[in-house]
Amino acid sequence: MSKNIKQGIQVTVSLLIAVFIFYYLYRDIDKDTILSALRNTDLLLLTSSVLVGILGYWLRAWRWKILIETGEKIPVSTSNVFWALMFGYLMNLLIPRAGELARCGAVNKTYPIKIGKLFGTVVLERSIDMVFMFLMIALAFLFQGGIFLEIFGLLVSVPALTAFMNNYFSIGLVIMAGGVGLVYLTFRRYRHSGWVGKVRQFLRQFVSGLETVFQMKKQFGFWAVSVLIWIIYFFMMYWIAQAIPSTSSLSASSVLMVLVMGSIGMVAPVQGGIGTFHAMVAFILLFYGISEEQGKIFAMIVHASQMLTIMALGGLSLLLLASKKESNLQH
Template identity: 30%
Template sequence: MNPKLIKFAKIVLPILLGVFLIWYFLSSATPQYREELLHNITNAHPFWVILSVILGIISHASRAYRWGFLLKPLGYTPKIYNNFMAVMVGYLANLGIPRSGEVLRGITLTTYEKVPFEKAFGTIVSERIIDLIMLIIITSISGFLQTEYILNFLQEKDINPLATLGILFLLIFIGLLGLRILRISNNRWVIKIRNFGIGLLDGMKSILAMERKWAFLFHTILIWTLYVLMFYVMKFAVPSLSTASIGIILVAFIVGSFSMSTTNGGIGILPFPIVVGAVFVFFNFEKSDGEAFGWILWGSQTAVNIIVGALSFLFLPILNRNRK
């Protein structure tokens, strides 16, 4: 089969499936439900929506500033505005192709700041590792706050946690075996991959050579606190959700994060508004209220990514036109 066709299908099919699922959920709903959903969206309190958007933009700026801490040990001090615009064009790219934003973000810094791509990308990988650790911490806190609900859910769905752990250990073993092959193989393609990996490691090791580790930690906590606050303040935009506890918001945040990270900006196999709405339904809130929350949050943050990302594409060459 044509490789270009396969690549095109990988991009388009998840989006089409997400659109179909959204259409199916809405078309199969009762007229009363659709009316309630539209009412909740159109009557959302604008103050809380705007506040959530502002928190999101501050988190993006903090991420751009934190990125500089990882690049400095490698001998590079890019302009903060270039870091910020690189982050935003990455978010914009992720709306089309999941995870492509990280590559474009590295390419942007290579283009305008002359940072070798493999080193820039290595620092981005380091960020993602830190992000994963933070998500695990938040998941653990959420699990502690909602232990009873989670255990009941696992029991109802007949899910065996031990089987999940077994699969995890198997994946770790396969990964270690792959690393062993990369180290000892003399195949020229494997050598190229190994050399590229060494460049990535140089970028990732920058986290150990940082001078301002506490500042990096502060911004890491700040970024993820702002992420959670984006969710928390948005509940007040839909008054019927204002009683939702921080534990419920954390569960919605975790589910929403998974949807955003594995799909085209939250519209794919797991559409963000639907899966987030399902969390509120699980905790005995109305479906129309929960999905209205998801649509408002997804719509406002996606609008920011599109507008600021597009402006970043425009201003990157303009602001850097006199730089050699």
């Protein structure tokens, strides 16, 4: 089976799962109910959420640019990185996680920077985001600890979890050690072959990308923007919550909890978190007295505002990247 066919099957299966989850969630909601909710939504607050979201994407591009240009002798434009980033987000809607490599490729076509290093900066950036997400979870637990414990009690059986760890933890360690040993022996046996040399070169570039976090000059700006990005995420959701009558009574700490659950839903390996984001948001809103129907409508509006923004900016990025490619061919 060819690589393209396998990739096509993966995309199709992932999309079908997302569509099924979305259909299952919204199959019982009347169209007129959704239209009524949209008519009663405050467009000014909704527009504000979209605009501040675009600012968040720009700040993400600036932060990534700081990592990219560390150790390079050429200046890197935030604008070029921004369009590469939006291209990556657009690709993520088609193939989950493919956007990370796609945006690296887009930058590589503009600047002579190794793909390995670019991918290392992306992994570093994602790891930092994961740390901040855990900090947001801790903050939400601080303000909404009772809800956290209630959800944990509903979803997790502590005795079953303890039994699982006792039974399978040692086996997991053995399998992990065996995998590491197998990789080591393979590299030892084929260390003089060309593909091993390419892998080593990529890994060196990858590590150089990870090391940029220690080498970059704008340390304060980088970390300040990292905090600001998550503050923007909060206001994107808070303003939409205020824009919709059914959720306008939610407190700031409640919205923070919804943001955390929605972020967890976006991590699922389906296109754009379709279905999983909606399910997680609607589920947590039940704990705040929001009906399942209204919770799903809120999740739909939040998600659609982000996806439409990504599709619009991603579409523009495709045009810009295509024009740059034509320009390079002419030269």
